[in-house]
Amino acid sequence: MTSSLVPVFAALADDTRWDILTRLGSRELSASALATELPVTRQAIAKHLAALTAAGLVSANRSGREVRYRALGTRLTEVADELLAVGAEWDARLARLKAVAEQL
Amino acid sequence: MTSSLVPVFAALADDTRWDILTRLGSRELSASALATELPVTRQAIAKHLAALTAAGLVSANRSGREVRYRALGTRLTEVADELLAVGAEWDARLARLKAVAEQL
DNA sequence: GCCGCCCGCAACTTTTCGGTTGCAGTTTGG
DNA sequence: CCAAACTGCAACCGAAAAGTTGCGGGCGGC
Numbered sequence: 001m002t003s004s005l006v007p008v009f010a011a012l013a014d015d016t017r018w019d020i021l022t023r024l025g026s027r028e029l030s031a032s033a034l035a036t037e038l039p040v041t042r043q044a045i046a047k048h049l050a051a052l053t054a055a056g057l058v059s060a061n062r063s064g065r066e067v068r069y070r071a072l073g074t075r076l077t078e079v080a081d082e083l084l085a086v087g088a089e090w091d092a093r094l095a096r097l098k099a100v101a102e103q104l
Numbered sequence: 105m106t107s108s109l110v111p112v113f114a115a116l117a118d119d120t121r122w123d124i125l126t127r128l129g130s131r132e133l134s135a136s137a138l139a140t141e142l143p144v145t146r147q148a149i150a151k152h153l154a155a156l157t158a159a160g161l162v163s164a165n166r167s168g169r170e171v172r173y174r175a176l177g178t179r180l181t182e183v184a185d186e187l188l189a190v191g192a193e194w195d196a197r198l199a200r201l202k203a204v205a206e207q208l
Numbered sequence: 209g210c211c212g213c214c215c216g217c218a219a220c221t222t223t224t225c226g227g228t229t230g231c232a233g234t235t236t237g238g
Numbered sequence: 239c240c241a242a243a244c245t246g247c248a249a250c251c252g253a254a255a256a257g258t259t260g261c262g263g264g265c266g267g268c
Contacts, residue, residue: 072195092177
């Protein structure tokens with residue numbers, strides 16, 4: 001039962017990628033535009049964008065010769081919802097165990 | 105502005121680690137006990153447990169000669185809250201842009 | 209007290225991954 | 239129509255990380 005969340009976590013688990021993602025959250029940018037703002041090459045950024053797109057965290061928008069990317073909040077919200085459910089379940093179980101322990 | 109979330113994502117971004125974490129969500133287990141259920145050695149699991157502990161996702165509980173681990177929902181909930189906020193912000197911005205576009 | 213079990217540390221191997229360089233294709237602006 | 243700008247693909251490199259083997263130390267039961 002390997003969760004489908006893990007690939008999304010993998011996509012988010014890099015500083016450069018998170019940096020790119022947050023920038024795309026406030027404005028729509030192309031790979032080349034991002035390359036002027038970040039300390040890595042355009043090709044590296046292109047790889048990151050491919051990873052983010054595969055994870056459903058970013059959408060590509062071709063306009064002529066350039067491709068502009070934008071961050072999608074939807075996937076992030078879905079992940080958050082699942083995490084909330086799981087976290088609550090664990091804590092609830094822990095609380096039950098604690099309650100039983102105090103009955104001694 | 106590199107987010108403090110990234111290290112947590114890194115801790116969650118591995119299949120084996122996620123597997124361990126979910127098992128610890130339902131019952132409290134030692135590294136050796138986990139090793140009997142998983143296709144990796146005890147030492148590998150110990151490394152994963154160290155990573156999960158460092159990320160605040162797991163708590164260690166020494167009892168005599170063995171150490172039992174348990175999943176903590178708290179950190180997960182915190183992460184989920186932040187993700188919800190960020191995701192909502194991105195989608196809100198996107199909605200505003202769309203509204204402006206329709207005014208043409 | 210001794211044998212077994214569980215833990216911790218360290219060295220080594222192998223794969224993954226972030227990053228770079230290099231080159232070829234395509235659209236656009238003058 | 240030609241040069242500039244943006245993209246895409248592929249090979250290569252170095253570092254980090256997942257996993258293994260090996261060993262030594264501590265706690266528990268018989």
